[in-house]
Amino acid sequence: EVQLQQSGAELVRPGTSVKLSCKVSGDTITAYYMHFVKQRPGQGLEWIGRIDPEDDSTKYAEKFKNKATLTADTSSNTAYLKLSSLTSEDTATYFCTLMYTTDYFDYWGQGVMVTVSS
Amino acid sequence: DIQMTQSPASLSASLGETVTIECLASEDIYSNLAWYQQKPGKSPQLLIYDASSLQDGVPSRFSGSESGTQYSLEINSLQSEDAATYFCQQHHDYPYTFGAGTKLELK
Numbered sequence: 001e002v003q004l005q006q007s008g009a010e011l012v013r014p015g016t017s018v019k020l021s022c023k024v025s026g027d028t029i030t031a032y033y034m035h036f037v038k039q040r041p042g043q044g045l046e047w048i049g050r051i052d053p054e055d056d057s058t059k060y061a062e063k064f065k066n067k068a069t070l071t072a073d074t075s076s077n078t079a080y081l082k083l084s085s086l087t088s089e090d091t092a093t094y095f096c097t098l099m100y101t102t103d104y105f106d107y108w109g110q111g112v113m114v115t116v117s118s
Numbered sequence: 119d120i121q122m123t124q125s126p127a128s129l130s131a132s133l134g135e136t137v138t139i140e141c142l143a144s145e146d147i148y149s150n151l152a153w154y155q156q157k158p159g160k161s162p163q164l165l166i167y168d169a170s171s172l173q174d175g176v177p178s179r180f181s182g183s184e185s186g187t188q189y190s191l192e193i194n195s196l197q198s199e200d201a202a203t204y205f206c207q208q209h210h211d212y213p214y215t216f217g218a219g220t221k222l223e224l225k
Contacts, residue, residue: 035214044205044216044217044218044219045162045205045207045216045219046216047213047214047215047216049213059212060213061119061212061213062119062213095161095162097161101174102164102167102168102171102173103150103167103168103209104152104164104167104207104209105152105154105162105164105207106164106167106173108161108162108163109161110161111161
């Protein structure tokens with residue numbers, strides 16, 4: 001069974017960048033698109049975008065096009081989300097997720113909390 | 119973008135009762151809808167996909183239905199472990215969008 005393990009919580013300064021990782025075990029990362037979802041404290045879910053690790057093609061929600069960058073390393077079976085020019089609006093939990101047995105998000109990482117504060 | 123309008127924002131119910139949560143899509147999403155359950159500090163868990171298909175391992179007291187662009191999640195015979203926030207999500211077109219969520223409390 002596939003498992004998604006995300007990196008640890010981050011406390012970062014405004015204006016800087018942070019790179020979050022999502023390591024896949026139990027299957028090869030190239031078999032699936034990897035998606036990332038944002039959840040601000042006490043709020044709903046926002047789809048950020050997805051990457052196809054097979055060819056590194058990406059697709060982003062419009063509001064994240066200048067904020068998020070998705071990459072993947074097939075040698076380590078890991079996908080990455082880089083967030084740039086961080087502000088308090090980026091304080092949130094970020095999840096990686098994929099469609100494994102259905103065409104929906106049926107496997108999720110545990111989430112990583114990013115806190116942007118000076 | 120496709121807007122998903124979810125209601126109610128919160129509800130309170132007793133053990134054994136039946137509750138219904140609804141999502142209205144801003145356009146036809148052709149049954150490409152999922153329901154997720156999220157408990158505090160946890161990742162969302164898929165309950166229902168394709169509007170009415172039950173994900174493996176999910177209790178049969180959860181069911182989904184649709185009428186036009188209106189989608190519903192029904193939970194029968196509420197159990198204490200059903201206290202959570204529920205989200206709908208459309209899968210029809212990018213960007214994938216979610217409803218704002220419904221917080222279910224058990225009395």
